[in-house]
Amino acid sequence: MAKILIATEKPFAKVAVDGIKEVAETAGLEVVLLEKYTEKAQLLAAVADVEAMIIRSDKIDNEVFDAAKNLKIVVRAGAGYDNVDLEAATAHGVVVMNTPGQNSNAVAELVFGMLVFAVRNFYNGKAGTELKGKKLGILAYGNVGRRVAHIAKGFDMDVYAYDAYCPAAAIESDGVKAVSSQDELFEQCEVVSLHIPATAETRQSINYALVGKMPKGGVLVNTARKEVINEPELLKLMQERTDLKYVTDIMPETDADFRMLGGRYFSTPKKMGAQTAEANINAGVAAAHQIAAFFKDGCTKYQVNK
Ligand code: 3PG
Structure with a gap:
C-alpha cells in the first residue's frame, strides 16, 4: 500500500x-x-x-x-x-x-480583517477612516485577487487591478477597473493589496520608488510573500512618509525595525491567510x-x- x-x-x-x-x-x-x-x-x-x-x-x-x-x-x-x-x-x-x-477565500477575507484593523488605527481609540469609497488596487488578478475584488465591492470600494498576465478585458468583465501598469496602480490607489507570487521577476519588486507613488495615507497590505518586498527600502520610505501604513501576513526579516515605526505596522506572528x-x-x-x-x-x- x-x-x-x-x-x-x-x-x-x-x-x-x-x-x-x-x-x-x-x-x-x-x-x-x-x-x-x-x-x-x-x-x-x-x-x-x-x-x-x-x-x-x-x-x-x-x-x-x-x-x-x-x-x-x-x-x-x-x-x-x-x-x-x-x-x-x-x-x-x-x-x-x-x-x-x-484556499483563496480564506486569504481574501484576511485582507479585509487586516485592512479594517489598519484604517481604524489598530483599534487604539482614535478616529480612523472607512474603506467605503476608497480606491483599492489589486496587484495580480488570480484566484485570491478575484475574491478580494468581490469582497471589496461589498465594502463599496472603488476597485482597480493590474496583472501582467491577465488581459484587461477579463478584469473589466468583473466590473473592476484595469490599469495599464503597476506604477499606475500605486499612483491611483489609497490601498494596495499584493497577490503576486514570489518569482525571479517579482522578488524585491515592491520597493521605495513604487510604494512611494501611493497617495497620502496609503495602506499596503501583503498576504502574498515577504520575498516580494524590498524591506530596507520600504522601511526607509515609511520612516520618511509618516502617513503610510503596512500590514502583512508574512513577518518581515526586519520585523523589529518595522515595529519601531510606531502604530503604522502590523504583522501576524505566523502566516494566517489560509x-x-x-x-x-x-x-x-x-x-x-x-x-x-x-x-x-x-x-x-x-x-x-x-
Ligand atoms: C498559499 O500559497 O497557498 C498560501 O500562502 C497559504 O500558505 P500556507 O499553507 O503555508 O498557510
Whole structure:
C-alpha cells in the first residue's frame, strides 16, 4: 500500500486531516502524519519510505528529495509553490502539484480583517477612516485577487487591478477597473493589496520608488510573500512618509525595525491567510484527490514542474 506523508510544520485543522485520510483510504492509500516538526532531520526521516507527500509552506529541497527514495508526487496544499525546489523535483523524477483556488477565500477575507484593523488605527481609540469609497488596487488578478475584488465591492470600494498576465478585458468583465501598469496602480490607489507570487521577476519588486507613488495615507497590505518586498527600502520610505501604513501576513526579516515605526505596522506572528478549517479542508482534500488520481490514472493536471 502506497504511503502519503502529510508533512505540515503548521498543521491542518483536524477535520482536514480526517478528510484527507478518508479520501486516501478509499483509494487504498495509507496516510502518515508529521505535524509541527521543528528539525529538518525529522522531515528527512519521515520521507524515507513514502510515495507521496502533502505539504503546505514546508521547504522541500534537494536534500529532502535525496532522502525520499520512493517519492513520486508532492502536492502543495495551497497556491504558492516557491517553497519547493522544482528543478530538484524534476531531476528526481517527482511530480509537483499545487491546489489552485482552494484556499483563496480564506486569504481574501484576511485582507479585509487586516485592512479594517489598519484604517481604524489598530483599534487604539482614535478616529480612523472607512474603506467605503476608497480606491483599492489589486496587484495580480488570480484566484485570491478575484475574491478580494468581490469582497471589496461589498465594502463599496472603488476597485482597480493590474496583472501582467491577465488581459484587461477579463478584469473589466468583473466590473473592476484595469490599469495599464503597476506604477499606475500605486499612483491611483489609497490601498494596495499584493497577490503576486514570489518569482525571479517579482522578488524585491515592491520597493521605495513604487510604494512611494501611493497617495497620502496609503495602506499596503501583503498576504502574498515577504520575498516580494524590498524591506530596507520600504522601511526607509515609511520612516520618511509618516502617513503610510503596512500590514502583512508574512513577518518581515526586519520585523523589529518595522515595529519601531510606531502604530503604522502590523504583522501576524505566523502566516494566517489560509489558516481556516474551510481552507484546510478544501486544499487538503483536493491534494488527496489529486494524489489518488495520479496513482490510479496517471493524472497530472495541476502539475507545476511539467
Ligand atoms: C498559499 O500559497 O497557498 C498560501 O500562502 C497559504 O500558505 P500556507 O499553507 O503555508 O498557510
